[in-house]
Amino acid sequence: MVLMSNLFVALTALLHIGFLILEMFLWTGPTGRKVFRMSEGQAEATRILAANQGLYNGFLAAGLFWSLLNGDPVFALQLKLFFLVCVTIAAIYGAWSVKPRILLIQGGPAILALVLTLLAS
Structure with missing residues (x-):
């Protein structure tokens, strides 16, 4: 369960690196x-x-990677929960204010990671 949790935390972090690249560097391109x-x-x-938004996505990714690399299991769990909840709230707000699909794309992996992390703790 811990491995699955960590895989989905990593996936969520990688997605947010992708959002950073898209919003900061590819926004005006094709x-x-x-x-x-x-x-x-x-x-x-x-x-x-968009660049500002991309930067925030980078901060979320950094926090999630920090949670995976932190050697203190209690603090690592706290970091995971905090940053996954932040991503989930951002996805809910994005779905409400911009496009419902954001909840699935941004929130789906984070919510699954959050559930798996809670089950593994």
Whole structure:
């Protein structure tokens, strides 16, 4: 159970690294515009906001990786729970405010990791 929990925590972290790259570096290019269905003008107008959002996704990923690398099992569990709850709340808000699909894409792996982490603890 611990292995599955850690795999889903790692998957969630890797997804957030992907979100960072997409929002900070690919936003105005063809990939970013295609994923978010934006025109060049829309992408350019929101570039700074997206980069800020990408940075926050990077912080979430860093916290999740920290939880996997921390040698203190009690503190590592606290880190996992904190950052997985943060990702889940962000996904719920994103689903409510932007697009319901965000709950599945961003929240799905985090919620599964959270459940597995709770079951493993």
